[in-house]
Amino acid sequence: MEINVNELSHYYGPQKALDRLSFKVKTGEIMGFLGPNGAGKTTTMKAITGYLTPSDGDVMIDGISVSKHPETTKQTIGYLPENNPLYGDMPVIDYLVFAGQLQGLEGDKLKNRVHEMVKVCGLNAEKHKKIGELSKGYRQRVGLAQALIHDPEVLILDEPTTGLDPNQIIEIRELIKQIGKEKTVLLSSHILAEVEATCDRVLIVNKGKLVADGTPEELRQQAHGNEILHVSIAGNEDQNNVFKALQELPQVAVVDFRNDKKHGFEIQSKTGESSTKSIFDLCVKNGWYLTELTPFEKNLEDIFREVTREN
Known part of the structure; x- marks a missing residue:
């Protein structure tokens, strides 16, 4: 199912959280949703799920308006909020049965879905424990299981790996990638390496506006612009002479000394050269002696800082 966010605006009193935000998430796509704190990510996700009614604009799920038909669209959405509210005194199995009943499941269908979610989310060893006795990683798995219990076609995940250790992050990441083969997933995270490893496409918002959109590779290419090379040259003790010689090359636009490496330079080529x-x-x-000649590639963190920094 396709998510179509159209000219979405929202105010909290005088504060504008979203400013005519528009984007699409295609069917079967895992979309990374990035932005600094206060950029409007959680507000957008709440609007998509129908938890919040925006001040202006609308969200369409497979062509159906969330604001006009919230009961219909909510049936197609699984939502894991940032704080993952769970009932700590309930055993895992009982909680998943309860979550399934809230989604209208009953009888053998409910039983089969609970069994499948326990298996898919890796909860078999913990299924009879109370949720309050689980580690943070397993509580996140329970949150994912409740979001998936009714087999939604759209999955909204707000900071699904917050507070997890590196091993747990990898486990949840692999689980999301597996789920994303069949679902349309919108994933918010502050862990940029996780987004780069998990998502097919990345959206970056700042102050309620879309500032970047593309695959991680497309964003890197857009950010690069002219060719940038990291070069190290030995065999001449007077590095100023080397610097001048590099500056005189017809294809070179800018040469800078590097602080991180002796005899190192950062060279920017002219446009198209x-x-x-x-x-x-x-x-x-x-x-x-040419000891290093490597293209400099910006990572997602570099791109994020560029498009969200204050003017």
Whole structure:
């Protein structure tokens, strides 16, 4: 099912949380939803699930308006809120039965779905324990199980790995990737490496507006612009001479010394040009040793900082 967020705006008193925000999440896509604190991520997710009515705009789930037909759209959505509210005194099995009944499941269908969720979410060893006795990782698994109990086609996950240790993060990440093969998933997280490893596409919002949209690879390519190379050259003790020689290469736009490496330079090529061959030829001509020549790739954290920083 496709999610279509159309011109969404929302106010908390005088504060504007969303500012005409629009985007689509395609069927069967895992979308990473990023932004600094206060950017409007949770407000957007609440609007998609029907938990919150936006001040303006609408959300369509498979062409059906969330604001006009909330009961219909909620049947297709599974939601794991950031704080994962659970009943700590209930055993896992009892809680999943309760969650299934709230979604209208009963009889053999309810029993089979509870059994399947225990298996899919890796809860078999803990299924008879009270939720309050579980580790944070297992409580997150229970939260995912309740979100999936009615077999929704859309899954909204707000910070699903918050507070987990690295091993638990990997386990939940793999579970989400497995689920995402069959569901449309919108995933919010502050762990950028997790988003890059899990998601097919990334949206970044800032101050309620969309500031970046694309696959991780597309965002890296857009951020790169001109070619940037990390170069290290040995064989000449006067690095100022090397610096000047690099500056004079016709394909080079900017040369900077690197603080992180002795005899290191960061070189930006001119638009549409590559400096790799001319740098190699320069070293051969002068008898210098080219010990490093690698393209510099920005990661998702670099891109996030660029598009969300204050002017």
